[in-house]
Amino acid sequence: MAGLVKTYPGGTERATDDVSLDVANGEFVVLLGPSGCGKTTLLRMLAGLEVPDSGSVAIDGRDVTYLPVQQRNLSMVFQSYAVFPHRKVRQNIAFGLRMRGRSAEDVTSKVNWAADLLQLTPYLDRYPAQLSGGQRQRVAVARAIVMDADVLLMDEPLSNLDALLRLSFRAELKKIVQDLGTTTVYVTHDQSEALSLGDRVAVMRKGRIVQLGDPIEVYDHPADRFVGSFLGSPAMNFLEARVAESGESVHLADGSVRAPALLRRYGGRDVLLGVRAENIGVDTKNVDGAISAKLEVLEPTGSAVLLTATVGDQQLKVQAPGTFRARPGETVWLTFAAETLRFYDAETHLALDAA
């Protein structure tokens, strides 16, 4: 699958603004972003359900930009399942194969294979109305995977399932797609889904891709403040800080932390310090180089305790071990490891680079 560029003005604002994305053969790419960021529009243009104003879409070196949907050899899982209510499960799964004129034998074996894979065999002769939401979604997935399509598109396939089902089906889906090895483009607004499923994650905002990378990189090194606060639960902490004239330390409220080498160039500048809640050490006693903070709220989550604390007048979230005990209002001491700190321009909110 080759490069694609497109612009698409929907109303006054561009739904997707000159987006380019290369997806390698067999890769699982997740388009992640808040609602209205253009991720679904992008997917629909890929599918051919939406015509781009400019730019091009190519699959396997073949230009398909203005090719009708049915000639693209794609398959798709819809958010609303979009199973055909007037056809039994068996006919639903077979639909695409029949339309492509496969032999009856081929269709039967494919349908049985997919039904077996998705545990739908007992339901093959039911109508979708007689199935639960989760089962209907399985039918939609089965219908998509029997196609041997060049690209598999998924538009928030899990968002209509309840939380428990979503989690278990997520792992199952990942395994199925892995085994198939089909190139997959997956749209979601759920950051945990994106991180857990994708080979690469493209974070989108206002019709643009803000960051593209493998999930860990995107999580650990957000390209800007938006990505850092959109990914992860809790969101990344962003604190206003000032780099010392020497560039060797960063002043945060009444304390300071050691600065990484990349900040040498930014001596005396205001910066935003980004740090993940789980990368902050917390202690009830003062240790060397720690910064004092006032505890506001403690939320035990079972495996950990989520703390809300204030440093100076800035609030931050800290993930403490499940054994951590303290009372709201107490003073705690926070330690920061230099290698987990990320620095952002105070005005543009973009990551500072060493160059």
Add this chain to the structure above:
Amino acid sequence: MTATAPPVDRTPLRRYRRNRVLVQVGCIAITAFMAVPLYLITLAAFSSRQSLNEFPLPLLPTDVSAETIGTFLRSTGIVASLGNSLLAGAGTLLLSTAIGVPAAYALARFAFRGKDPYQLFLLFTRALPIVVLSVPLAQLYLTTGLYDTTYAVIGLHTALTLPTTILITASVFLAVPVDVEEAARVFGCTPLQAFRQVVAPMALPGIAAASIFTFVLSWNEVLGASILTLTRRTLPAQVLTSLADSSLAYRFAGGFALVIPALLFIAVMRRYLTNMWGSTIR
């Protein structure tokens, strides 16, 4: 341990039971309102002439005879006009579905300039009295040579039923999710195939409902049909003109002959109306 519960107040339960009985009584009354005339007509159509004049009228089929209905069916023009009526009904059904369904689909799926005025304009046909429509139509048909043919009646009835056909089916098409149609496209359908394979079957109950309206309207319409035809009358027009001065017994037979085909048609279409795949609207 257990706290003493306050005595159980049974008044709400009694009220609930009483309301249920009242609802049942209401339902029976309404059903009877519909069913009793039907029964009486059927009874009269299948009774001998003498028993119709008896007093009090026997309410049970004590004196069944096919004499009245037989004479009625054998009298001039009745069977022919029954054929005309069926032809007109089927023709209207076909034509108004052929024109109305695509129009309804366009209304439901596409945004186009003049959509709202178009919807309003559709209803204008029904705003005009049938007489006002029929007289110029008769003039037109006379000059084109269509006058006194079943086609003339089909033309008028199609014009009359199109608004309901379009508006009913449009709302049904609206209820068919766009997603499902898009899914059909992704899985290899051309737009036309997607319509035929997926949208049309899903819209079938609505189309059935519209066809009931269409057929029944065409079946019952008298005025236009009697203005536009002379010798090729539809059944209602024939009954109206020929039986106005015949005996009471024949009128009952005529009424019976008018009601039954429409009822049969509704009974057949009802299957499509209520049977949704795997879930039945009860």
